[in-house]
Amino acid sequence: MAECRPWVxxxxxxxxxxxxxxxxxxxxxxxxxxxxxxEWVAAADLVRVAAIVDSHVxxxxxxxxxxxxxxLQLPGGSIDPGEDGLxxxxxxxxxxxxxxxxxxTSYGQTYPLPGLTPTTVHLWMAENLDPGQATPExxxxxxxxxxxxxxxxxxxxxxxxxxxxxxxxxxxxxxxxS
Amino acid sequence: MAECRPWVxxxxxxxxxxxxxxxxxxxxxxxxxxxxxxEWVAAADLVRVAAIVDSHVxxxxxxxxxxxxxxLQLPGGSIDPGEDGLxxxxxxxxxxxxxxxxxxTSYGQTYPLPGLTPTTVHLWMAENLDPGQATPExxxxxxxxxxxxxxxxxxxxxxxxxxxxxxxxxxxxxxxxS
Numbered sequence: 001m002a003e004c005r006p007w008v009x010x011x012x013x014x015x016x017x018x019x020x021x022x023x024x025x026x027x028x029x030x031x032x033x034x035x036x037x038x039e040w041v042a043a044a045d046l047v048r049v050a051a052i053v054d055s056h057v058x059x060x061x062x063x064x065x066x067x068x069x070x071x072l073q074l075p076g077g078s079i080d081p082g083e084d085g086l087x088x089x090x091x092x093x094x095x096x097x098x099x100x101x102x103x104x105t106s107y108g109q110t111y112p113l114p115g116l117t118p119t120t121v122h123l124w125m126a127e128n129l130d131p132g133q134a135t136p137e138x139x140x141x142x143x144x145x146x147x148x149x150x151x152x153x154x155x156x157x158x159x160x161x162x163x164x165x166x167x168x169x170x171x172x173x174x175x176x177x178s
Numbered sequence: 179m180a181e182c183r184p185w186v187x188x189x190x191x192x193x194x195x196x197x198x199x200x201x202x203x204x205x206x207x208x209x210x211x212x213x214x215x216x217e218w219v220a221a222a223d224l225v226r227v228a229a230i231v232d233s234h235v236x237x238x239x240x241x242x243x244x245x246x247x248x249x250l251q252l253p254g255g256s257i258d259p260g261e262d263g264l265x266x267x268x269x270x271x272x273x274x275x276x277x278x279x280x281x282x283t284s285y286g287q288t289y290p291l292p293g294l295t296p297t298t299v300h301l302w303m304a305e306n307l308d309p310g311q312a313t314p315e316x317x318x319x320x321x322x323x324x325x326x327x328x329x330x331x332x333x334x335x336x337x338x339x340x341x342x343x344x345x346x347x348x349x350x351x352x353x354x355x356s
Contacts (some may be wrong), residue, residue: 006320007243016194016201020217021294023194023201031241032319039198040244041219043294063209065185066218066296067289077293110343111245112290113297115255116199116221118244121343141210142184158351165288165299165344172350173336 007031007038015039041117047089048076048166050107050174051099051126056147057171058097059162063142067163072146072156074167076121085122093126095135097145102129107173112166121166125174150175185209185216193217219295225267226254226344228285228352229277229304234325235349236275237340241320245341250324250334252345254299263300271304273313275323280307285351290344299344303352328353 008029016023022042030036051058051074059072075096079088086104094100107123136143148156154175157168186207194201200220208214229236229252237250253274257266264282272278285301314321326334332353335346 006241009243018217021201021219023199028243030317030319032316034316036317038243039196041199041294063184064289064292065187065206065216066294067292071289071292073292108338109341110346111242111249111341112343113295114242114245114249114251114342116219116244116295116297117291119291119294138210138212139208139214141208154354157347158354160286163287163289164292165290165347168288169335169343169347169350172347172354176332176336176350 041119043117043119044078044081045085045119046076046078046121046166047085047092047124048074048121048164048170049089049093049124049126050074050170051093051097051102051129052150052174053099053129053147055149057150057153057174058093058099059146059148059153059156059167060096061144061146062140071164072162072167073164074170079122086124089122089124089126093129094132095137096140096143098132098134099126099129100132102126107170110166110169123166123170123173125170150178219297221295221297222256222258223263223297224254224256224299224344225263225270225302226252226299226342226348227267227271227302227304228252228348229271229275229280229307230328230352231277231307231325233327235328235331235352236271236277237324237326237331237334237345238274239322239324240318249342250340250345251342252348257300264302267300267302267304271307272310273315274318274321276310276312277304277307278310280304285348288344288347301344301348301351303348328356
C-alpha cells in the first residue's frame, strides 16, 4: 500500500449548473500523491420517513420515470432551500400521505452515492400521527399510499419490491429496533 | 388526486458529458398531464459485497473526498464498461481486500438515488473466500480493511458509522437472513 496521504483539493469549478443540479470539476491530489480530476454532482439533500400507523408502515407506490417502472418507497423528497430536515420530513409526509403531527425520532443521516455526490438523506421515524388530506404535486399524481405490516415491509425489502436503497435501510433499521 | 397517467418522454438531450457522468435533459409530460423538464444524471452502475470471513463481515475504512471524512463501507465500486455485475463484484473485492474465490449469492439490485439517476447497485454476499494480496488503486491508497462481527456491523449501522446507505441496507439484509 502506498504512503497514506489525504486527498487535497486545489481548485473547484462549476462546469454545469441548473436549478436542479450542478456538476463540479475539482483538481485534486489523490491519496497516493498523484494529480487527478474529481467530477461530482451537487444536488439537494433529501428526507425519508418511516411513518408507523397501527403497526403498519406507510409506503408510496409510484411510477419512477427514470426506472420506467413502479416502485415502493418510503415517503420523502428534497429539502427546500433554507428548510430544516425535520420540517421537510413533516411536509413531504403530509403532502404524500396526509398524515401529520405525531412524535418524530431521528434515525440519523445516510449517503446514497458517496462517490458521486455528497447529497445526504435525513432519516426519520414518525408515530402517533393524525390522518389528513394528501396534497401530491403534479409529478406525484400517480402516487398511491400502501399500509404494510412492518414484517411484511421487511419481506418486501428481501424480495426486491422496495428497490430504494435508503427506504430499505430505514425499514430494516426500524424493524431491528422494534 | 388528478387523473393517473404515466410519464411520457418526448425528447432527451445530453446537456453535459464527460467520461464519468452525463447529464440528460428530457422534455416530458408529467403524470397529471402537464408539460415539464426532467434533468437527470447517467453514471456507471455499481456493486457492493458483504464478504463473510470467520463470521465477520469485511468493511473498508476510507477517507471519502466528497464527505471530507472517513467512513466505513462494504467493498465495491463501479462496473467497468461491458463487465458483468458478478465479475465486477469479484474484482472489487479482490482489489480492495485481497479475498477471492468462494461462493457468491445475489441479494438483488437497489437504486441509491432513483429520482436523480437510474444508476443501480448490484448486491452480493460472498462466503468461503480465499485470502490474497490487495491491489488498491491510487485513489484507494488510504483504504484499510476491517473485520467486524456481523452483530457489531449491525450496531455500526445503527450508530451511524456505516454512512453508506447501500452498505447499511445490505448488512441489515444479510444479518436478517443469518
